[in-house]
Amino acid sequence: MFGRRTTFGTNQQSFAEFKETMRPTPDADGVTRVFPKELWDDPKIGNFLREVGFAPDDARNILPTAQDYIALFAAAKKRLDERTEAFNRDMTARHGYCRAVPFLVIDHTIWDSEHGAFLYAQMNLVGYDDWNVLMLAADVRTKEVCELAGHPGTVPAITEVMTRRVIEWKQRHDAALEAFGITATGGRGITREQYEAEQDALRREIVDNVGWMKPRIISELLRVQS
Template structure:
């Protein structure tokens, strides 16, 4: 249970060497990019977007370049490393010892897979942010000193379950886009305001599900330790 951990990419890492993923994501402090250039250029979809109040030169309405996403993702990765170091310092001050590592509820296999783009491009979510991270014990001494569950490295059952949820959320968002009229197959039956409201509700559902899963994962790990 206490070997080195994979955290969000293809390489193994310790708390001092958090890896960067293969697929970058937008920043938590920036607006959510939404539409690809090809959608603006489409003679059917482009006019719909403009009529709905979106603008192709609005940074919140277009997908950023790969370089921009890489820069934002690198910053998110750095924030997680800083939070991990701060957590270990604080817990060491309280308990005399702590070596914790982050565990991602929606893990790197999902973010780097075919559905990762939905999470970071459409939902403006980053896997390194607090909502998706649990701090778990890297070694038995940390479990004994701090009471943290041991880091499992990888939980295939959790990955499978969360993959199913992400697929369902993506399908729900695609249906919402069709209702709004972003795709050629649907009419605009809802306003932009309602679309944004329902999109925010879906985003909150994803974050809440990750929060619920944190408690379940910790519970299961403590029971098995």
């Protein structure tokens, strides 16, 4: 199915070429859209998009700007700082002392790469949110008093595993997007509802996988630090 050539009127156009028309650059009005405004003028594509419930200025068709993402990350980082302060207050009240710091399961090296763009732009995930964070001891006293694993800094083995998984998730998303794109260009692919269901399932899988990793990371840190 993937790689099949489809037809716009009398012109042959592959999905790769179709994706090129869905470039992440602003339209003439300065707004960057998933489906650029020019596509809505195409009798076949425009009609299809309307039939499946899209409109040029739907919120889901408007891509966030770099400034939008900067604000999103800043707000998420602020929430993380607040959660860290609250965690340390609560643990200090309980144990007399605590200096814990966040550990990101999918770490900053992944978020700062092309794979990070997939996670935040297509999966709507932010690494500072609770699903991706462990609170670990910043010093020996916290480790002993609060019985927390010590923060190891970056762990190349974890980064390597998570990078491989993110690449696999991205490949699955690209396959679903391509199947939907084939439908959008007049071929036999999948519906918008099926694409969105696959996208939602992938997002849940990513969050669940990170949740599955957390106790295993803690267990291994405690083992090597004991």
